[in-house]
């Protein structure tokens with residue numbers, strides 16, 4: 001059958017055009033990576049078909065042995081990469097290679113925008129690896145026949161804005177990609193050069209790569225994870241990581257082990273050294289591929305990795321699951337659950353070792369993935385205890401000390417003061433804002449350490465963890481009574497005692513004025529330079545958490561707060577004195593409301609009634625000016 005309809009010409013999507021423009025004109029020196037990307041795609045295509053054939057064996061039919069062949073034609077100056085994988089339909093060719101909005105395209109463009117010598121090496125990470133072929137080609141032709149289909153289609157482009165698709169002939173299933181080398185790229189016509197590239201990047205590909213019809217594959221074509229550790233070089237681990245993770249950094253940790261006993265499996269897992277760009281995607285999907293006896297099953301085995309370890313990349317190869325396991329069967333599967341338990345334990349213990357042996361390296365890891373691990377503190381009771389030892393926080397005790405800025409909960413407990421019963425923390429938007437939060441003043445004055453927490457998840461885990469080493473967690477915004485039990489600096493204590501005496505009338509007046517707006521009014525020793533602050537009552541929601549829940553429409557009403565006064569502050573002393581004079585109540589009312597509003601503002605809250613606020617401010621200012629004038 002020959003092509004029945006004329007070739008159809010189509011435009012690349014705009015971002016793809018821009019991307020191709022960069023790739024085509026790149027002066028990038030490691031152009032050889034194009035072959036890695038094509039082999040990687042061919043290998044993915046074989047894995048996909050192998051899985052599909054588990055339920056539809058007719059798809060592989062009489063051609064069940066997967067392989068990738070690479071052929072060089074010196075005369076035509078072409079390289080052809082052929083696979084007998086899943087293949088693509090006409091629509092898939094159009095979508096996958098030219099028009100669909102692949103999430104990584106813009107991310108990749110963003111990343112290489114400024115770099116003078118764009119790091120095209122990373123192209124595969126963004127899911128646009130195919131286009132690397134245009135670094136070395138003046139034209140690329142893709143012929144594909146989907147497994148199970150009779151039709152074949154060809155796609156062709158010179159990488160300059162347009163591509164064509166037309167029906168074609170192809171006797172076997174799979175995809176055949178021919179690249180027409182640019183002038184000056186003749187080195188890639190040398191089989192030895194290609195052999196070296198395959199050895200360097202694709203040795204770990206589990207499917208044989210056959211070069212120029214040779215009998216022996218140019219790669220080892222065995223599952224790397226099944227080789228003994230001492231026979232695997234650091235470079236081989238690295239290339240394998242790059243392949244499974246579509247990543248191009250050096251992994252922060254490599255874990256390779258074999259579990260034997262009740263269940264048998266091999267794990268080869270990597271902790272990346274940079275954040276994957278979709279780390280906080282709501283799907284919370286992990287990056288560990290499931291194999292059964294060396295056969296790829298799926299990228300998405302739910303339950304194989306807890307969501308709070310979703311940054312992990314790599315493979316788990318089970319000896320116990322049946323080969324024809326379907327994705328549905330994997331849900332709530334007891335073997336999967338056991339492997340999850342095993343790998344979780346393994347990862348946690350290796351992370352503990354990492355933290356112990358390399359504090360600086362661990363701090364970087366924590367910066368990348370701490371927020372994800374902390375999700376486990378509140379949602380995974382079984383691992384809470386082990387996880388709590390891995391937690392690192394910024395703290396008032398070490399702020400600004402470079403590498404040593406992060407403290408562990410054990411560090412904190414070791415530094416607790418005489419009389420201190422709880423681990424104090426405060427949640428807020430940023431370290432800068434937290435540092436100026438009035439709630440910290442009294443703690444600073446007494447040298448009591450406070451953990452500074454700035455991530456969303458921080459609003460939740462201290463409550464779920466409840467305690468560490470027998471010490472409960474307490475937000476400073478509600479730790480009303482605690483400071484008094486801890487030794488006060490002598491002069492502050494003295495000032496407090498003296499000042500506290502005169503405030504009874506002021507407190508009564510404020511309660512009367514503010515009425516239902518506050519839960520209580522009282523003096524506090526937590527403030528040293530601010531006049532007032534708002535605190536949460538013992539049983540109430542933390543202020544920061546409550547604001548978060550309100551923003552996300554989880555709750556409607558706000559709980560009432562306690563207004564606390566600093567009895568050593570000049571303003572409070574003055575007001576207390578006035579409050580004792582008869583008839584002063586009226587003139588103090590405006591100031592009472594202003595104090596309350598000020599406390600809300602200091603907490604990062606908004607004013608409930610800005611008009612009333614500005615009227616009162618006006619009254620007070622006029623009063624002050626008149627008083628001066630008299």
Ligand code: ADP
Nearest residue numbers: 041042045087088096097127128129130131175
């Ligand atoms: P990625 O491999 O990260 O998805 P690529 O740009 O390398 O991104 O490939 C784009 C898509 O084109 C692949 O996801 C796949 O759907 C399709 N594709 C590329 N090469 C092949 C192939 N040899 N066989 C089948 N599909 C392929």
Ligand code: MG
Nearest residue numbers: 040041129130
């Ligand atoms: Mg790819």
